[in-house]
Amino acid sequence: MTDEPDRDTELLLDLLQRMREIRLFEDTVKEWFSSGLVRGSTHLGQGQEAVSVGVTAALQHGDTTTCTYRGHATVLAQGAPLDKSFGEILGKAEGLCGGKGGSMHLTDFSVGALGSFAIVGAHLPISAGAAWAAQLLGTRAVSVSFFGDGAANIGTFHETLNMASVWSLPVVFIIENNLYGEYSPIAVTTANTVLIDRAPGYAMPGVRVDGNDLMAIREVAMTAVERARGGEGPTLIEAMTYRQSGHSRADPATYRPEGELDAWLARDPILLLEQRLAEGGVSETRLADVARAAAENVRSAADRALSWPEPDPTSRFDDMWVNA
Amino acid sequence: MTEGLQARFGKRVRDTPIAEQAIVGMAVGAAIQGLRPVAEIMFADFAGVCFDQIVNSAAKYRFTSGGQTSVPLTICMANGSGAGFGPQHSQMGENWFLNIPGLKIVTPGTVEDHYGLLRSSIRDDNPVLFFTHKNLFALKGRVPAEPSDEALIVLGQASVVTVGSAVTVVANQQMRHRAVEAAQLLTEEGIDIEVIDPRTLVPFDMDTVITSLSKTSRLLVVQEGPPDGGWGATLVSRVASQHFELLDAPPTLLASDNISVPFAASMELASIPDAARIATAVRQLVAY
Numbered sequence: 214m215t216d217e218p219d220r221d222t223e224l225l226l227d228l229l230q231r232m233r234e235i236r237l238f239e240d241t242v243k244e245w246f247s248s249g250l251v252r253g254s255t256h257l258g259q260g261q262e263a264v265s266v267g268v269t270a271a272l273q274h275g276d277t278t279t280c281t282y283r284g285h286a287t288v289l290a291q292g293a294p295l296d297k298s299f300g301e302i303l304g305k306a307e308g309l310c311g312g313k314g315g316s317m318h319l320t321d322f323s324v325g326a327l328g329s330f331a332i333v334g335a336h337l338p339i340s341a342g343a344a345w346a347a348q349l350l351g352t353r354a355v356s357v358s359f360f361g362d363g364a365a366n367i368g369t370f371h372e373t374l375n376m377a378s379v380w381s382l383p384v385v386f387i388i389e390n391n392l393y394g395e396y397s398p399i400a401v402t403t404a405n406t407v408l409i410d411r412a413p414g415y416a417m418p419g420v421r422v423d424g425n426d427l428m429a430i431r432e433v434a435m436t437a438v439e440r441a442r443g444g445e446g447p448t449l450i451e452a453m454t455y456r457q458s459g460h461s462r463a464d465p466a467t468y469r470p471e472g473e474l475d476a477w478l479a480r481d482p483i484l485l486l487e488q489r490l491a492e493g494g495v496s497e498t499r500l501a502d503v504a505r506a507a508a509e510n511v512r513s514a515a516d517r518a519l520s521w522p523e524p525d526p527t528s529r530f531d532d533m534w535v536n537a
Numbered sequence: 538m539t540e541g542l543q544a545r546f547g548k549r550v551r552d553t554p555i556a557e558q559a560i561v562g563m564a565v566g567a568a569i570q571g572l573r574p575v576a577e578i579m580f581a582d583f584a585g586v587c588f589d590q591i592v593n594s595a596a597k598y599r600f601t602s603g604g605q606t607s608v609p610l611t612i613c614m615a616n617g618s619g620a621g622f623g624p625q626h627s628q629m630g631e632n633w634f635l636n637i638p639g640l641k642i643v644t645p646g647t648v649e650d651h652y653g654l655l656r657s658s659i660r661d662d663n664p665v666l667f668f669t670h671k672n673l674f675a676l677k678g679r680v681p682a683e684p685s686d687e688a689l690i691v692l693g694q695a696s697v698v699t700v701g702s703a704v705t706v707v708a709n710q711q712m713r714h715r716a717v718e719a720a721q722l723l724t725e726e727g728i729d730i731e732v733i734d735p736r737t738l739v740p741f742d743m744d745t746v747i748t749s750l751s752k753t754s755r756l757l758v759v760q761e762g763p764p765d766g767g768w769g770a771t772l773v774s775r776v777a778s779q780h781f782e783l784l785d786a787p788p789t790l791l792a793s794d795n796i797s798v799p800f801a802a803s804m805e806l807a808s809i810p811d812a813a814r815i816a817t818a819v820r821q822l823v824a825y
Contacts, residue, residue, distance in 0.1 A: 277570070311603035320602040327569060328602060332593050338559045339594060342566020342574075349548070350571060372559035380551070532604035533638055535662035 225490060226503055228270055228427060232262040232483050233507035235286045238295060241515050242285070242302055242316070246462045250519075251302055255316040256283040260425075260457035263482035264389050265290035267430030268357060268450075271438045275352060277325040277343050279336035280359040282317035283456075284329035287359050292324035295511060299518035306524040313532065334360065334367035337386065341377045344384035344441075355441045356384045357434075363394030365408045374415040374449065383441035385434065386449045389424065391456040396468055412449040424452030425482040428489070454482075538613070538669070539577060557587035561612060565594045568610040568664075575659060581616035581630030581668060588633075595664040596639035610664045611655070616644075617670040617711060618761060618798045618809055627798035627805075629762030631668050631738055635771065641665040641692055642738040646713040648678020650736055653690030661692060670710040693740035697749070701729030704819050705749040707772060708759035709734050711809075716759055718812035723819055730757075730819055738768045746772070747780060754785035755822045759810050764792035786825035791818045 239257045246255055258265075265286040269278065272291070280287035289298055293309060301308030302316045309321050317331040327343060330336040340358035347354040364370055365388055377384050388408050392399050399406050412419025418440075422433045430452055437448035455477035459466035466474075487500055543550040553560050557578050564576040578584065584591060591612065598608050618627040631642050641663050645651040651669065658665040681688050698713060699720045708716040713734040720730050731749045735742055750756055756776055760769030773788045794808040 309603065310601060310605070313603050314601045318601045320605060322602070322605045327566075327606075328598070330594075332589055335562065335589055335594055338562025338590065339566040339569075341559070342563035342568070343570045344566075345563055346567040346570035346572045349567075356566075369558045369562060372554070372556035373562070376554060376556060376559045376563065379554070532600050532602075535599065535607045 222490065222493060222495060224270075225428070225486065226495070226499070228266050229483070229486050229490065229500075230503045230507050231290060232266050232427070232486065233504055234295060234511055235262045235266070235289050236483060237508060237511040238285060238289060238298070241299070241511060243458070245303070251316070252304065253315060254461045254463065255302065256281075256461050257458045258283045258286045258456065260477065260481065261389055261391060261454045262286050262290075263427040263430055263486070264387065264424045264452045264454055265359065267427045268359070268385075268387055268434040270431050271434035272325075272355065272357065275325065275354045276357065276438070277327050277340070277354065278357045278359065279327050279340045279343075280329050281333070281336070281361060281364070282329055282331045283361065284319060284359070285316070288319040288321060288326040288329060291321070291326045293319065293321035293326055295514035296517045297321075299515055300521055303518055303521075304523065305518060305521040306528070307518070307521040311528065311532070312524040313529075334364040334369040336360070337364070337369045337373040338376075341373045341382055341384050344377065344382040345380065347383055348380070353442055354383070355438050356382075357387060357438075358384065359387045359389060361394065362388055362390040362392070362399050362403070362408060364388075365411065366394070366403060374411070374417070374447070377447045378415045378417045381444060381446040383444070384447045385437045385441055386447060387434075388449070388451045389454055390451050391454050393456060393460070395460045396464065398468070409449055409451045415449075417447050417449055419449040419451065421451045421453065424454030425480050425485055427482060427486050538615075557583050558590055561587040561590040562594060564610050564612070565590060565598065565608055568608045569598060569606045573609045573659060575611045575613060577613045579615060580622075580626050581614040582625050582628050584614060584630045584633065584666075591634065591640070591664075591666070592637045596637045600639060607662045608664045609662045611658045611661075611667050612665070613667045613669065615671040616668045617672050618793065618805060619672045619711060621800060621802060621805065622671070623800040624797040629767075631666065632762055632767035634666055635738065635768055636766075639664065640739060643667045643692060643736070644709045644738060645669070645736060646673065646710040646734050648676050648680060649688070650690060650696070650734075652680040653688045654692065654736060656684075657689050657692050665692075668710075672711050673714075690736070692737045693742055694737075695733050695735045695742035695745040697745065698732040698734050699730065701731040702752050703728045704730045704755040704757055704822050705733060705746065705753045706730050706757045706759060706815065706819065707733045707735060707746060708815075709736065709738075710761065712759040712761050715810065715812045716815055719815035719819065722812060722816045728819060728823055741768070741772075743775070746776070747783070750776065750780060750783045754783055755825075756784065756788040757815070757818050757822055758788070758790045759815055760790060760792045761809055762793050763795045764790055765795065767792065786822045789818060789822060791815060
């Protein structure tokens with residue numbers, strides 16, 4: 214057991230690198246949008262990386278996720294390649310979805326990322342259905358659905374939690390509670406802002422966790438995933454976190470009280486993990502190496518994606534039907 | 538509709554809460570993970586409750602993912618007026634979905650078609666909306682005692698129900714039967730109509746309609762449900778714009794009244810095309 218701390222440290226350094234890559238990915242996308250390189254809108258998740266990275270670190274090959282239109286982090290955390298993810302956001306032929314989905318629909322079935330959904334709450338039953346298939350087919354796969362606090366007020370949340378619980382499905386529900394539903398603070402839209410209070414209503418465990426603490430969220434996810442895989446049914450996890458940017462490209466987020474952003478920036482998940490690692494004896498040089506490697510990976514992936522061609526317009530007719 | 542299925546198929550058949558969004562959404566999730574689910578949501582009117590899962594999840598999953606997956610899902614529901622179920626249990630929901638590419642739409646009008654098309658729908662790798670007309674539940678017909686591929690019916694193949702040369706009458710489900718009644722009335726007057734049942738609205742068998750029009754040069758489409766924005770209007774439009782040279786009379790749509798479906802029999806029955814009104818429309822086309 215003597216090498217245990219080192220193995221843990223190596224894993225955490227890997228997860229730190231992934232978080233840094235996701236952060237830089239989002240920063241790059243933001244730049245591209247500002248400079249007009251990308252069309253439409255985008256929804257960035259700087260500050261929320263620990264939730265996706267911590268939860269997916271608890272998954273095995275064959276497990277699946279679904280997430281929201283603020284879902285770049287989840288799809289990347291699960292292992293989707295940086296370049297193809299960039300490519301999709303740029304609308305390139307080599308993008309994950311061939312340019313048909315864009316920023317709000319990153320999907321990579323090859324790593325179990327079953328999709329990002331642009332309709333609030335729509336993917337909760339999709340994950341529960343994937344879990345039902347796993348249960349019927351006996352694959353022992355677990356499904357995880359990531360969604361925001363806003364989705365906790367929509368019908369599919371209630372329908373799906375009830376059905377998942379009554380069927381004991383191997384699914385884990387992760388609320389990324391970033392305190393705002395679009396432009397509205399949670400207390401304005403939600404009668405009881407403690408969202409795990411809903412778990413007992415659906416006869417499942419509810420756990421609230423610091424969503425900026427990677428190790429804490431991974432721990433909670435491991436318990437929930439094990440419970441799901443063991444046939445004991447779903448868990449509701451509420452990860453408390455913060456969206457460092459606005460709701461979408463067009464939102465300067467002026468509705469936030471003064472000082473709130475600064476307080477959360479001081480609790481940035483990347484910063485917290487680096488502090489933890491430094492306290493555990495990891496050198497500054499090592500942390501700088503991780504940061505450099507992440508930056509290099511993101512930069513080269515971005516360059517590749519930018520160099521790819523636009524889709525042939527005739528490819529728009531592909532993928533509408535199977536055997537049309 | 539589902540009697541005996543659970544006893545026969547065990548855990549593959551599940552009782553659900555009344556939660557259409559979860560029923561359809563979970564069926565989509567299961568479909569992309571290797572199953573071939575059939576979701577039963579009872580009345581077609583309830584499709585409104587899970588409209589998002591049908592049009593945004595099921596219909597678009599393959600496209601949005603760039604072909605990474607497919608959704609071999611069949612959603613069954615009962616449509617149709619004329620049985621006294623009132624405004625919220627009598628609608629022809631199929632027309633709501635015509636504007637959503639990615640969904641096949643099946644509307645059988647006989648027992649044999651129901652059997653053959655349902656099995657083909659389940660085998661199809663695309664999402665299929667399968668509508669059973671509630672006023673045809675009492676129809677009798679023959680289905681194989683054991684599952685038989687010979688009884689399968691390919692989606693997108695119309696059936697020519699009566700052969701005639703005066704007018705092509707395209708009608709499905711309840712209207713198909715009323716068109717056949719009208720054909721009998723008109724035979725006594727020496728007018729022979731060709732009744733075509735498209736059976737599936739997506740894909741739509743245009744070839745059979747055009748072949749018939751080459752012979753009759755007159756088109757009457759009979760569509761249960763309000764006239765605007767439906768398959769009947771689409772068919773009339775396509776024939777008028779693409780096959781104008783075939784026509785000797787204006788292509789015509791006979792639809793239900795443009796109102797909600799009323800409950801009282803006197804009002805409800807008056808709002809839906811019947812054999813007499815179909816016969817009148819045919820006579821007008823012949824006299825044109």
